[in-house]
Amino acid sequence: MQGFIEIKGARVHNLKNTSLNIPRDKLVVITGVSGSGKSSLAFDTIYAEGQRRYVESLSSYARQFLGRMNKPEVDFINGIPPAIAIEQKVNSRNPRSTVGTSTEIYDYLRLLFARIGRTYSPVSGKEVKKHSVDDIVDFLASLPEGTKVIITSCGVIPGNIEVPEYFSFLIKQGFSRIETDGEIIKLDEIQSFEGFRAGECVNIVIDRLIISHTADNFSRAADSAQTAFQNGKGFCQAVILDDNGYRRENFSNLFEADGIRFEEPTEYLFSFNNPIGACPVCEGYSKIIGIDENLVVPNQNLSVYEDAIVCWKGETMKKWKERLIENAELFNFPIHKPYYQLTAEQKHLLWKGNKYFYGIDRFFQHLEEKKYKIQYRVLLSRYRGKTICPECKGSRLRKEAGYVKVSGFTIQELVSVPIGKLYSIFTGIALNEEDSKIAERLLKEITVRLKFLIDVGLAYLTLDRVSSSLSGGESQRINLSPPWGAILSARCTFLMNQALVSIPVIQICSSEF
């Protein structure tokens, strides 16, 4: 029968030899009193059979990973497309699963960062760039005609030979000049070798150019730049001479800045489920076992004076608190302010201490050192709990991932923004032409999914929210998101139990299985 799913003789659980035809491409609702077999029909018969046939259609290699699926008790079912069931229960106990990963948005974000992310040095904030010969040529082309430029590369004077010996080695290699302070010195005219020491760098002159904007000049510059990179193990310098003296422009064909070698972004760098990207301290879990702030300060309405820090209560331990209170005036610490009203800096001070008092961290370090005494061990265990990883601040990623930005945001920043705001960030993103071309498809996948989450009323969630902390309704709506993407390319049966409204729903989409 065309346009229907035909079911004959379904006998799963409470179903008593039920036969029916369900129209396809329609929203179909199964209702009935509790225990009448709604779920047995939707999930244990239609979904189970759809799923079983889909698995049967896979190669035997793929099937060995999926386990055998039993045929539901039914005479026959006809015209059933692949089935996707969305159940209401919170189905993730995996602590690594987040809203971002379970909606696939995080996977697209990782790819986006790997493809168009720019790396910035944490030292100077400068963009880390891998220079090519073309970059040097472009730079030289930007200088006015007639400018004198020396292309140099660094040679390190080795420690195992004498300086004159090293210089004659350079001459044998075909280099005849070095540069210091914008001056050129001929190697064979050097009289005194004082001032040259092993381990130091000499600027070997590769070429001297007078800028003229001609093809010949640029092709010569390209050759020199190539030699300079090779000779300088990836580094070279252009020394620009003008009326004001000289200045240097550094180039490196390594991914390097401020003396740090950076990792070129790959999708794995942004994956906390991969050893390459996961924070080395918490291994991507975002939490570690440590001293739990909530256990140390269980009542944040109290001030330090009122014993907010409970481990500093009692006869023996109160001396830690007293020391702080006696000296608080010296560094303006508000001992009468409730803990929750303290600024982040003041809280930080409480934990770290200063020269006038020992902080909470030092206190627990002290307990650690005395752990051989049972009472200290007991005390320590009272304050131990899961705490936010201090290394990655709960972002799960290693810090190098935070050096990479897209449109001014790191991936850690983006996943902590509510989905509603994230959507406006992505719809308003300004990229250059090349990046837009690369990112077009990824941005589309990301915004479609974000829009869907907003449409189902989840704009307030963030992508880093752990799946296991979601309510049943929230997690059901989130689970709808990836299949919704799939619906664009394939026709499926969607089965939702107690869906967004509280009745079992089957939505049937068309096409043969």
Ligand SMILES: [Zn+2]
């Ligand atoms: Zn961590």
